Amino acid sequence: MVKKRGANQHTGKPFIEWCAENGKRGERLANEFREELPTELTYASNYKAKWKCSNVKCKHVWRAMVCSRTKSHRHTGCPKCANRIPLSKTHNFLVWCEKNGELGKKLSREYVDKDKPPTAVTKASHYKAKWKCSNVECKHVWRAQVSDRTKSDKPRGCPKCANHGPLSKANNFLVWCEKNGELGKKLSREYVDKDKPPTAVTYRSTYKALWKCAECDHEWLATLNQRTTSRNPNACPACGARKSAGDEHAAG
Numbered sequence: 001m002v003k004k005r006g007a008n009q010h011t012g013k014p015f016i017e018w019c020a021e022n023g024k025r026g027e028r029l030a031n032e033f034r035e036e037l038p039t040e041l042t043y044a045s046n047y048k049a050k051w052k053c054s055n056v057k058c059k060h061v062w063r064a065m066v067c068s069r070t071k072s073h074r075h076t077g078c079p080k081c082a083n084r085i086p087l088s089k090t091h092n093f094l095v096w097c098e099k100n101g102e103l104g105k106k107l108s109r110e111y112v113d114k115d116k117p118p119t120a121v122t123k124a125s126h127y128k129a130k131w132k133c134s135n136v137e138c139k140h141v142w143r144a145q146v147s148d149r150t151k152s153d154k155p156r157g158c159p160k161c162a163n164h165g166p167l168s169k170a171n172n173f174l175v176w177c178e179k180n181g182e183l184g185k186k187l188s189r190e191y192v193d194k195d196k197p198p199t200a201v202t203y204r205s206t207y208k209a210l211w212k213c214a215e216c217d218h219e220w221l222a223t224l225n226q227r228t229t230s231r232n233p234n235a236c237p238a239c240g241a242r243k244s245a246g247d248e249h250a251a252g
Helices: 015-020 023-032 066-070 079-084 093-098 101-110 146-150 173-179 181-190 224-228 237-251
Strands: 048-052 061-065 128-132 141-145 208-212 219-223
Touching (some): 015 066, 061 066, 093 146, 181 224, 219 224
Antiparallel strands (some): 208 219
């Protein structure tokens, strides 16, 4: 059953009305929609609806968020049709780059594979091509699938720039702390692991290090990536327990 509009965390024009106002594209999406009660969805809903390709030679059925199909920029279509179009002079990675603005220009510059030129692969290819970071301060060379770099949702960039690179003097937890303000200073003080110094791990490591709270002196084990994550970083469990107890006492 399709969720009602309020449950989709979006408000706005119903999907069926949006289709009626968006010409041939809207008509196609309305025809491809394969759920009950489309009037209960907004055009910006993040509900993963069922779709059936309107191409008579395809008829592929898949699920995708309504908002990913109605958005004005780089909206998604049938994944089977997108991935099976044969390589040609008008359908290849270089042509895709020319049609995709700044991202296309960036990827075209960074594609340095000599085994396969950019006209010999498609944007959805699983071929692991060679890339060279266009950041003048980096110039890191690595391999990644073409499809991983062109996908609309979280395309991959240079692993070294993203601090995914191997452990080194320039890429370790201590260096990360020095570059990350108050959080970095706090974690640098609280890291008390004697088995591995802060220069022997990266900030994304799954190593369970020993920490000592700067406020209550409680010691506990937690992976580095749990403490450095940008969303809800892991904090001292003892302080968290006291805060929860205090909130319950105040509520009572």
